[in-house]
Amino acid sequence: MKQSYKRVPVCLGVLSVVLLLTACQGGQDEKKGYNCLFLGHSFFAPIAKELDQHPKQCGFPNHKQTIVFHGGFNGAPGMLWKSTDEDVEKAKKLLATGAVDLVAMTYHPAMGSEVADYQNWTDLALKHNPKTRFVIHAPWAMYKDQTLAQFEAESEKGLAKIHEIIDQLRKTYPKTSFLCIPQSRWMVGLWKLYEKKELPEVTAVKRADKQSTDCLFLDGLGHGGSIPVKMGALLWLTVIYEVDLTKYKFDTGTKADLKKLAQEIADGDPYARSGKPASQPKDK
Numbered sequence: 001m002k003q004s005y006k007r008v009p010v011c012l013g014v015l016s017v018v019l020l021l022t023a024c025q026g027g028q029d030e031k032k033g034y035n036c037l038f039l040g041h042s043f044f045a046p047i048a049k050e051l052d053q054h055p056k057q058c059g060f061p062n063h064k065q066t067i068v069f070h071g072g073f074n075g076a077p078g079m080l081w082k083s084t085d086e087d088v089e090k091a092k093k094l095l096a097t098g099a100v101d102l103v104a105m106t107y108h109p110a111m112g113s114e115v116a117d118y119q120n121w122t123d124l125a126l127k128h129n130p131k132t133r134f135v136i137h138a139p140w141a142m143y144k145d146q147t148l149a150q151f152e153a154e155s156e157k158g159l160a161k162i163h164e165i166i167d168q169l170r171k172t173y174p175k176t177s178f179l180c181i182p183q184s185r186w187m188v189g190l191w192k193l194y195e196k197k198e199l200p201e202v203t204a205v206k207r208a209d210k211q212s213t214d215c216l217f218l219d220g221l222g223h224g225g226s227i228p229v230k231m232g233a234l235l236w237l238t239v240i241y242e243v244d245l246t247k248y249k250f251d252t253g254t255k256a257d258l259k260k261l262a263q264e265i266a267d268g269d270p271y272a273r274s275g276k277p278a279s280q281p282k283d284k
Contacts (some may be wrong), residue, residue, distance in 0.1 A: 003052050033062030034240065035099050037091055039121070040068075040106035041075025042223055043139035045194070047183070048104070050233035051240075057250070064139040066094060076112030077105045088259050095121075099130040099172045102240065104135040104181075107162055115168045122173065134169070134239060138162045139236050140187035143206065143222030148191050155184035180271035186232055187224070189214055189261050198256050202227055227254065234262040239272045 033055055038048040048067050068091045073079055080088055094100055103125050107113045118136070125132040132216035141154035159182055166178045193199040194216065202225070204215045213226040224232065231252050237243050245259040252258045266272045 009091045010205075030223050033060035033064070034102035036063070036065040036104065036240075037094060037100045037125075038065055038067045038104045039075070039077060040070075040104070040137060041073070041092065041108065041139075042069070042071050044075065044106040044137050045069035046224065046229045047232040047236065050230050051236045053238045054233060054250070055241055058237070058241065058248060060241060064280055066100075072087050073108040073112055074109045075106065076108035076110075076117065077121055077233045078112030078117030079108075080112070081117060082279060092124065096128050100125060101131060103132045104137060104240075105135040106139055107158065107165075108139075109158060109161075113165075114173050115165055116250075118165060118169060119172070122169065122176070126173070126176065133179070135179045135181055136162050136166060137181045140184040140222065140224075143217045144220060145206075148188075148195060151191070153190065155188055159184050159269075166271055171220065179239055180269060181236055182265055182269045182272055183232060183235060185265045185269070186235050186262065187216065187228055189265060190228055193261075199227075199254065200234075201254050227258075231258045231262075234259055235266060238263055238266045240269050 016192070019143050038045070040048065045067055048065065052065055068087050069075065069134065070080060070083065070085070070088075074083070080091075095103075103121060105118060105121060118134075122132075122134060125134075138159045139152055141158060143151065146154065159180075162180055163255075166180055170176075190199060190202070191205070194202050194205070202214055202216060204212070205218065206217045207213070207215045207225065216228055217223065218225055231254070234245055234248075234252075236256040237248075240247050245263040250259065256276060
């Protein structure tokens with residue numbers, strides 16, 4: 001945001017900057033950003049990549065992120081933990097430095113997503129940085145030519161499973177913050193907007209040809225199109241940094257208010273808004 005300070009008292013200019021940052025910042029005013037490690041598959045990593053531009057625009061200049069991407073169930077926490085690939089070994093070494101203070105993982109229904117799989121990464125991170133926070137990303141269901149109703153029901157089943165995992169992790173680590181990114185509800189929300197013809201930028205549920213990305217799904221498996229992925233990072237932004245998206249000066253380029261959609265989805269899931277059990281106070 002460009003602003004001229006000609007003929008403006010210095011104190012007023014400083015106040016203007018403070019107010020601008022306050023409107024965007026959430027729960028990390030003092031820290032100015034997390035050093036993040038993101039571990040996941042193809043329903044996760046592309047959105048994680050899109051997140052990088054946003055925190056810095058919202059007054060979190062110290063935001064850093066490292067992404068480890070393995071396709072399919074190989075991107076589940078359990079499969080990554082067992083992997084001897086170089087990128088995974090580097091991720092473990094990064095955690096051992098104690099520099100990482102936020103770890104995000106995802107889920108896969110086939111394998112590698114049991115509570116113990118998340119605990120392996122949690123134990124390693126907490127050993128070297130006891131203040132590490134954790135986020136579990138809830139991917140949408142695989143598309144597989146389902147109807148919207150079928151897709152929503154399947155996505156909700158996955159989200160409920162992740163809520164159960166978080167409940168168990170919070171019980172095991174009562175002093176540690178665990179959050180959920182309900183990405184499944186994001187894709188369901190976009191599909192509902194499309195059905196109501198309120199998202200004209202999306203022209204099809206599934207990609208019409210190999211070049212088109214103006215769709216919800218790129219293929220039958222359900223990989224996200226351009227808008228679901230690029231704008232999906234807004235949900236990460238409001239969950240991880242508690243940013244009030246209604247005050248974020250960012251143009252989604254869509255007719256529908258996708259910032260409002262992301263905000264409502266996060267506000268509607270208590271697992272996205274309180275990283276600790278209800279009996280514990282939220283960090284200030």
